[in-house]
Amino acid sequence: MFEVLVYVYENYWQGAACPEFDRLGRKLIAAGFEAEEIQEALVWLDGLNIAAKGTQISLPDAPGALAGEPSDSGAVPARMQAQASNSLRIYSVAEQAHLGAQSLGFVCFLETSGVLPPHMREIVMDRAMAAPGDPVSLDDLKIIVLMVYWSFGEEPDALVLDELCDDTEGRLAH
Structure with missing residues (x-):
């Protein structure tokens, strides 16, 4: 699946610029990918599109801004409230098991660096939980992060892109 995503x-x-999934599927078959791998990637990409389109951040002073606050019609808007600067994300046992320490550490690194x-x-976590692998490898997680940036039409910062695409096995720590 990750080869298809790359x-x-x-x-x-x-x-x-990505074509509709039917057309994309045909292009991927023409490129030589296996049908099962294509189907898995298309389902994953569909989930990514739904998550990216469903992400809306509201300002607290805007009408109906609080997540779950009913509007005048009584409907509850499906918006996310912006995270407070003093909030803390706790990872569930399932998330910890599926991602592993190395991948969770990388997510924390990206977040504390201010680039995620x-x-x-949250979309990275959602899509990582939908990805195969136990735990998800760090290389696969990096592809997931790239695809989340891609879904928003954003290019990561050059240093972040280098971190996401660089092979770190040859690096020496000092």
């Missing part, structure tokens, strides 16, 4: 990222850099805002972090 192919989509490289060939349709802007998420808006809370709303994008």
